[in-house]
Amino acid sequence: MDWNSWLPVFIVLSSLLPGLLIFSLAEHRFALRTTLNLGGVVVKLLLVAWMWQGVKAGEDYYFELPFLPGGAFILHGDALSLQFVLLSSVLWLVTTLYAIGYLEGSPLRSRFFGYFSLCVSATVGLALSGNLISFVLFYELLTLATFPLVVHRGTVESLRAGRRYLAYTISGGVVLMLGAALLHSLTGSPVFMPGGYLSPLLAEHSGLLMLAFVLLITGLGVKAALLPLHGWLPEAMVAPAPVSALLHAVAVVKAGAFGIVRVVYDVFGVDVMQQLDLTWPLVLLASATILYGSWRALQQQDLKRRLAYSTVSQVSYVTLGVAMLGPVAAVGGLVHLVHQGVMKITLFFCAGNFAETLGIHKIRELNGVGRRMPLSSIAFTLGACGMIGLPATAGMISKWYLASGALEAGYPLVLLVLLTSSALNAMYFLPVIFRIWCLPAGDWPAPKQLSRRFETHWMLLLPPVITAVLIVLMGLLAGTDLSPLSWSKLIVEREFSYD
């Protein structure tokens, strides 16, 4: 057996199998469920680490199964897919820890963790998809796996949010599938390749290619929460905190953004994008989403909703970086895929901690939390600073590359967008930080003592502390070999050197 070709399959199975087993467990089998969960995570991380060093050394991991005529089911581990796989695996680890602590004693945990594992399997499968057909397949599975998590609480408003979520994502999925079918009818679905595979069709079918591009971006834009299609995201905030964290930082919105990266670089390719003149509409759309999301975030009084609109804005940085088609901007966009994930998950963990420990949901209730919950508050502050893009955080690296990339690619106006957005970020995060640290303690709605030694349950505290440390490390050690930045540079090197 050729281990290299089976490795991507094993990476998907390492969360899928535990997930299926967990479904069958009785509610009270806490120890076994936790072992399965964490065992799956550890196995996955080991496999991913193995693939990581292999891809770095230039190995190829390729698995193929006949599926449709002209479009096999392909799993392919390349540098770009590994960026997303690594992000999801690491964040899956911390989110699993967090979720175990968060849901302690609540009903239906087997169902929750089952779907949770399925969701990660779909995300990782999506990252490893080797062609458009396989990508669409996992994209739809992701919708199905996340829906039960969004409606987990089973209340009226969570069901309403769930219906809305489905309406958006299923429609988006259908549109994406139409686009994929159109491209498939022209050339089949070959494996993703740097530079794309559509240039031979450019002369004859440019109209159809444009149509396909619009369909694909619309389909992906739903999950990536691009401007008119973002409505589901703030609604989906009724889900439990670990779900919001996972949906916003890793699974759903990133799946959309990642798909846009794939379509731009590996389906259409830079040349075709430029010749069809598709670049500037995408840049425009991403810029509009960035500004609109920040503007709406400023108006929210609910902490999680403010974070949700901030996600709408921040995820579009990835689209923006990729759409400008210059190598430096691409590094900025790709590295932000990871940076935004880590920063946003920290913020959601902290928001969850404030809600669980003190019953805080509104921003005005945050007064003086800093002294009661110092570690969570520090983590929150670091995440917020990263979002603003202050020095020594990961966010600053992304913005630096995006800005210099904009100049290099000839979009000076994008600088203005970045500056305005950073200012808006500061405007909606700094007052929160001010309340946390500088105002005297107010009346918290429902304070609870969840732990004798720490400010809250240790399983709720450890994950944001880990990710907050990561934010700083990714900022300070950006120049080293292990940083997401150097991996993004490696991706860009491979994506742009196809001639």
Place this chain on the structure above:
Amino acid sequence: MSFALAAVLLPLLAAVLALCWRSEAARLVWLSTLFSLLLALAALWQVVTFGPVSMQLGGWQTGLAIRWHLNELSALLLLMTALIHSLVASYSFSQWRDAGLSADFWPLSALLQAALSSLFLSVDLFNWYVTLELLGLAAVALVLLSGKKALQAAMRYLLLSLAGSLCYLLGVALLYGHYGWLDVPQLAVAISEEPVDHRLALWLITAGLMLKAALWPLHVWLPAAHAAAPAPVSALLSALVVKGPLFMLYMIWGQLAGPELAVTGSWLFLLTGSMALVVGGWSALRTPYAKVMVAYSTVAQLGYGLLALGLMLHLTDPAFTQALFLFVLAHALAKTSTFLAVGEMQLRLGGKRLSTYRGASQTMPLAMFAVAVAGGSLIGLPPSGGFVAKWHLLLPLWQHSQLWWLLPVILAGTLLSAAYIFRLVVLAFNRAKPVSPDFAPVLLPQWLALLPALLVWMLAFASGSLLSWLGG
């Protein structure tokens, strides 16, 4: 051929035995479905290895004899019939005493299987009439198993079914009177040699068959009949019975209509198919009853079959044959699962309305999962069988820009099916209704209801050989 013959005769024998020996009827018929599944597999293997065969029963000359033709397509449909019957029989066998299913179910379902299997093997207008009549009568009797409350629906079904047969018979008589042939290939030769106006005959046959297959707008009897029947019967009716006349439409239009008439006919199928998709989906979304919803979903899904048939005639593209029969297969499996699971939940939770299913993801997670998984195939989510079928319908469409208006229709159909499936799924996730701790439904029937849904998702990865058997 002998395998195929045995696969038809075995259920017939089982039906007779089950009538004589009522105490063992369930076991007998269940075993016969399993064996006929093996025989159908063997028949398929035979065709794939040795090629198609014809057979004259009773030693008469062509034209009078019962002639059977076994090729890849008919072997596949034979296999589908046997598979669905064995799945439904296993499910019914696991719970028929609890469910209060009458013992008459067993001989009737065996008769249904024999009739449908021989329909798929025939290529002769009169054989088809006989098998169709048998099929219709067995189906009506099965609907009546629900007792008095099904009486009205069953009567309506019976009358319309008879009207359909009459139309069909009239058309056949016209053709026979002029050409003197009943055997379809022979008749096709005769028509091409002497092309008089046979339009009326063809339209009569079509109207009769559309009534029998419940194709829009002649579907009025279906929702009531399928919803009133016991769950295993609904599964058989929706998954299999309506496919018989659809297959005949495909054969008759494909072989007997000349190129000019085919284009005219294709418009009928394209328009009714589009309407079926949209109107059927809309009705499924509006109804407050779970089984009526699933029944309307059958009306809508048959629209895809009509579209594929219409496109095949319109563009004379064999790729649509593949799409048509992939739909038939995928829908059969998915609908079996949906009806069995919905019926099982209706039985244990006790209520016909959709609101009964509130919280079903907690009370009956397996059955609900079956509905969701099968629903995924009805919507056409990858990698299910429904997806592969829809993919083969969509893909050639991009090459024919004059039919662009079908794309929004298919899109609307997909979204409507997603809407009614998820309407049920969202209700199931509602936690408003507390679970009583001693509620512990039996698991085996739920697993058996889930099985066809899992099979339809695996169908996608077998689609390579399916496509080659369906010709391309």
